Amino acid sequence: MVTDYDSDPGRFAANQLATRRFNRRGDLHPDVAATLAAHGCRLVADIGGGNGALARSLAYYHIRAVVIDQAAHVEQAPRPAIRADASHLPFRGATFDAAAALWMLYHLAEPLVALREAHRLLREGGLLVACAPSRYNDPELAEVLPGWGEPRSFDAENGLDQIGAVFGQLTVERWDSPLVRIPNRSGLKLFLRGRGLSEDAASAAARRLTAPLTVTKRGMLAWARKT
Ligand SMILES: C[S@@+](CC[C@H](N)C(=O)[O-])C[C@H]1O[C@@H](n2cnc3c(N)ncnc32)[C@H](O)[C@@H]1O
Secondary structure (H helix, E strand, O other): OOOHHOHHHHHHHHHHHHHHHHHOOOHHHHHHHHHHHOOOOOOEEOOOOOHHHHHHHHHOOOOOOEEOOOOHHHHHOOOOOOEOOOOOOOOOOOOEEEEEEOOOHHHHOHHHHHHHHHHHHHHEEEEEEEEEEEEOOOOOHHHOOOOOOOOOOOOOOHHHHHHHOOOOOEEEEEEEEEEEEOOHHHHHHHHHOOOOHHHHHHHHHHHHHOEEEEEEEEEEEEEOOOO
């Protein structure tokens, strides 16, 4: 499924708010930024970087980020930020020390095209970091999430093979833990909006569920190198 965030701007805000309110572990941008800093990266392309969450974490380490996203919310990201499609990136090759594609490759019909573009942008030895949920993510919500359990274009089950088709030296961290606690029905609705349900569908689905609800997060974070 290709997602157009401009046609549903509320989804992005709901997802960020639900992550802040209900995740027991917080988001992974600070950890990714710390790892990029530890590898000595100075210039990072944040592809599908949204409103700049990773760029803000990178700023703490004085690492420059170029945020690239096709949706209007990229205007809220720290500069430089540009509106562009991950499949056609307007940069010379061998320019960046690292490229990030966090929580975004599953929105693309052809993630491999974007992975090849990320590869082109990187200098020799440059790092790619990408993450994605499992197709079996949020199992407690399986009955209300359309397509739950079906393969996505890039997910924790098929993503590593796709990265491996383009990059070398892969490492992966996987998780399968009860990381989210949603206290009440309005929280359920917010969470489901962030997962892409419309206002009406999220309200109806929240009524079918029982709160408080602990939700199991399943996904992967992969690192790879341009070799
Ligand atoms: C779930 S958000 C993740 C945002 C950010 N990477 C983060 O971790 O906060 C997915 C982002 O991918 C962007 N996106 C989806 N398809 C894209 C494409 N073809 N090119 C560039 N950005 C895209 C969306 O606009 C959205 O900002």
